[in-house]
Amino acid sequence: MSSSTKRRDAKEISAAILQTTEFLFTKYGVENVSMHQIAKAAKVGQGTMYRRYANKGDLCMDLMKEHFQSLQEETIQYLKDAKAISVKERIQVIFKRLLYYVEQHSRLFEAIQSYTTCEKTKKPFYDAPPYVFMHNTIRLLLEEAIETKVVRPINADFTAHTLLSSINPKMYIFLRQKNGYTAEEIIENFNKSLLEPLFY
Template identity: 35%
Template sequence: MTESDLTSNFPQQSGLPGEKRTDELGMRILKAAQTMFVRDGVDAVSMHKVAKTVGIGQGTLYRRYPNKGSLCMSLMQTKFDCFAEAINEYLRDAANATVFERLSRVVSSLIRFSENDLDWLKAILQSGTLKDAKANIFESPPFLFIRDTVQRLLEEAAAKRELVPLDPAFASVLITSSMTPELMFYLFDSGYTPERIAERYVETFLAPLFAGAGRI
C-alpha cells in the first residue's frame, strides 16, 4: 500500500462547524505524521516535529495523542481499514476458489501487512499504548475482523465436508490470536521472510485442518 493509497482513505467528516474544524485538524495531524513516518522513519520523527509541521502547539497535539504510539495506533487503524477492504474485495472476486486457497491467502496477506508496517507496530508496543487495552484485545476491531473472516471460511469448508472435525468458532480464535505482532517481530529478526513465514504457517496450522478430508 502506497502513501497515496493511505491518505486517500482518510474518512471525510461532516457535522457542525466546530466539529468539522476539529475533525479537519485531526486529519491534518494524521496526514502530516503519515508523510513524515514514511519519509524519515518512525523512530526519527518526534511529537515536536509533528506539531511544528502541522503548525500547532505541542499541548494541542498531546491532548489528542498522549504519545507517538497512540498516534501510530490511529494511523494503523486507517491502514487496517484499507487492508480489510482489500481482503473483502479479494474474497468476493475469488468466490470460486477453494476454501483452503482463500484462507491461505487471507493469512499470507495479514503476515505481509505486519511486515510492511513493522516500524509502526514497534512504536505502538514500545510506547505502552496497548497495555491498558490488553484485557480487551480480543474485542478490538482488527482481531474481530480476522476472527470472523477465518470463522466464515472454516464454516464454509465444514459445510462442504472439506475439514477434519473441529469447532470453527474455537479454531478461528486460536488461528487469529497466534499471529501476534511480537511473534512476527521474532520471526523477522530470526531471518524469516514474509513469504517463508506464510508458507510455514499454512503448512503447519492450516493444511492439517484440510488434509484429513483429502481436499488440498
C-alpha cells in the first residue's frame, strides 16, 4: 500500500469518527456518549480511536474546529470586503455572527468550555485556535478604534477577552432556555449593554 493510500485511509477514518461523534452527540447528548460507543458505531478499533483522540475532550475540540472553519473563513472575507464600514459596525457584525454560531452549536461549545461534560483537553479552551482567532480579530479592531479615536480609552486586549467571555455558552443557554430571550434579543442587548457604551 502506498503512503498516499495510507494517508487517505487515515483521513477517511478520522472523518468517520467525527461524523459518527456528531451524530451520536446530536441524538443522545454529549454527556451520554462514551468513547467506546463512538468507536463501535464508527467501526474502528479502540486502539485506532485512542491514537487519534486521547479523550472525549479532544473529540469535542476537533468537532468545534470543523464547524468553526467556515465561520473563520467568512469573518476573514467579511473584513476584507468591509474596510470602508465603521469599525463599530464591523465589530457588531462579527459578534452577531459569533452569537449565531454559539446558538447553532451551543451544546458542543458548552461541553468544550465547561470541562464537566467532556474530559479536560490537552490545551485550555482559551488557548484553542478558534478562541485565539476571535480574540485577535476583536483586539485588532479595537486597536483600530483606539487609533482613530472613536472609542473610549480602553485596554484592547482585556476588552476583547471580556467581550468574548460574555458569550459564555452556559450563560447563553441560560438566557435562551430559562429567561426566554430570543437570539435576536440577546444580540440587541449585547450591543446596547456592552458594545455601544465603548464608543463615542
